[in-house]
Amino acid sequence: MRTKTPIGALIAAALLALAGVAQAEATLYEQIGGEPVLRKTVEEFMIIMEKDDRINFAFGNTDITKFKQLLFEQLCNITGGPCAYTGRTMKESHEKLDVDNAMFNALAEDVYLAFDRAGVPYRLQNKVMAIFAPMQRDIVK
């Protein structure tokens, strides 16, 4: 039994180390706080966006319930969460909208504010925005 103790300790240490590695490699989705925080972000975004005259007109014909679900799916998916994005591509969903850079940036600003209200740290907000930013090519005409 005595000889097994160090082995057991080694295994325990190895498991702890693995747990440490797993901890360090938590997905962005997990670091943000997962589904509840992203759902909250989406809700806050809708409130902010509806009051934002720079972009709210572009959502005039949008099915809000469906849009909220798709935005959640997209946020979940790009941050490494367990979701599939079931919406159209960014190019398809924006081709009829006359989106310019000012609108793209206004929306980005509203998403930042929504993240603030959902309690997501700015450092993590930027990590999400780093994934969103290149979509400008497909979204802006």
Add this chain to the structure above:
Amino acid sequence: MSCKVTSLSAIACLSFATSALPAENAASLPPPPAPPKNFIVPDQGKLLLTAGFNEADGAGGGGLVPFALITGYGSNESYGANVHYTHAGLRDFDFKSYGVGFGLFDRVELTIARQDFEATATALDGVSVSQDIFGLKVRVLGDAVYEQDTWMPQVAVGVQFKRHRGIEDAGPLVSVEQLGADDEDGTDFYIAATKVLLDQSLLLNFQLRYTKANQLGLLGFGGDREDGYSPEVGASVGYLLTRKIAVGAEYRGKPHNLGADDESAAWDAFVAWAPTRNISVVAAYLNIGSVLAPVTSVTSDQTGIYLSLQAGF
């Protein structure tokens, strides 16, 4: 909700049902018209902090080094403009810079700035020099913010025409040429590359400047030690602390052309704050190295607090 078909309520009931149609139908409708585009009213379409601040020579940048970013908050379909006032109270000198900048279509930047530099101590106490700087910058490729999936930075090239306004209150000394400078006026050329690494919340900026300027040109251009252009490196690192606040440091290499000066590089450590798109403040600890030490016998670095205020759109 059940609909009873009785008199007028049927119409209300029908219209409610229509508005609750599934998304496939809604999505096939054309989107509502966007408000008409107005090219007179500036759109202020850029993200906070991405207009940059004002570099010592007036260009959009950090405090010491131009960025590849175009000044002002106008997007690629609009324009922006700003004014700035900068003051640095150094050990034995006072530095001031003020001017105006225009950004057009997020492509072209035009700036005009005046610099005043006055000795407040040493044997030169009361002596002042001044110059005007006309700057032009053109963004040639890349986008510092959108292209987060590549290493390609935003790149701009610029030129600064500098016109000296003479030396004041120095008795017989009226021109920087009497100090050994080759010319009173000069032109700087630079290329700047700026990248925002959102994933790291970092802004990185690198600049290469071809210049003959002695102390930014305040002591003329070229000199007895060296009269040609030399390449000088500038760099800025900023950490985005919040959406409105960045902290960081900058370095600006300067040539050593004058025997009467012992010019060396300048650096700063800054805090920049943009509470809105219309105003920004930069506070920094600035060190420009010693100035005219062979003349003043003061070899200490000229250090002090740098404050810059920018207002615009």
